[in-house]
Amino acid sequence: MNKKLYAVKNVEGKYWDTGMPPWWSDKTGSVFKRIDLAFRWAKKYDGRVVTLIEEPEKVVLSKKQAEIVENARDEEFPATYISDSANLADFGDEELLMKAYVNGYTVEKEKKYNVKVPHTHLYYWKKLDGGLSINDLVANDKYDAMKFTEADIERYGLGDCHKEEVTDDGIR
Numbered sequence: 001m002n003k004k005l006y007a008v009k010n011v012e013g014k015y016w017d018t019g020m021p022p023w024w025s026d027k028t029g030s031v032f033k034r035i036d037l038a039f040r041w042a043k044k045y046d047g048r049v050v051t052l053i054e055e056p057e058k059v060v061l062s063k064k065q066a067e068i069v070e071n072a073r074d075e076e077f078p079a080t081y082i083s084d085s086a087n088l089a090d091f092g093d094e095e096l097l098m099k100a101y102v103n104g105y106t107v108e109k110e111k112k113y114n115v116k117v118p119h120t121h122l123y124y125w126k127k128l129d130g131g132l133s134i135n136d137l138v139a140n141d142k143y144d145a146m147k148f149t150e151a152d153i154e155r156y157g158l159g160d161c162h163k164e165e166v167t168d169d170g171i172r
Contacts, residue, residue, distance in 0.1 A: 005032065006034075006038035006050065006052065007052055008030070008032075008045065008050075009047055016029050017029045018041065056102075056104075058103060058104040058105050059099050059100045059103065059104075059106075060105065060106055060107075062108060065097060066105060068085045069082070069105060072097075078101060079101075082097045085097075110149050111165060112148060112149055112165070112166045113149075113164060114163065115153060115164075116161060116163070117161070122135065124156070124158060125143070126145045126148070132156050148163070
């Protein structure tokens, strides 16, 4: 069932009204339940179709929460699967996962950090062989080897070290 409503709008921002006679209006216009009808009017009168009822906002999930939602799509009773998974694994809000299933979702980017060597101006970095090294390189968002996830920090035993969050725009 489609819950969207459509209208036809021109480049001047006016809406198409199919009244007698049809005209372009600044404030009101005809509303269509069927997108194909809106497209016919738009084509005939050089307008474009706009959605009046916006789609629900997608929620943001962790990777593990997204896995639950995706696995639910293969289940006979997806709501039961989501409910059981949310409660058993402590993966968060059941309502959030249900909204993600119905409205869609995006997966949050995993936070990354530069990790400082205690009592120095040095930073840790990951070597290509999987080892850990120390260097006097300035902590920089450009070097992936210097970006540590929470899992990396735990794996290398750096939990007690000072960490500085790295962001996509270079601002910490």
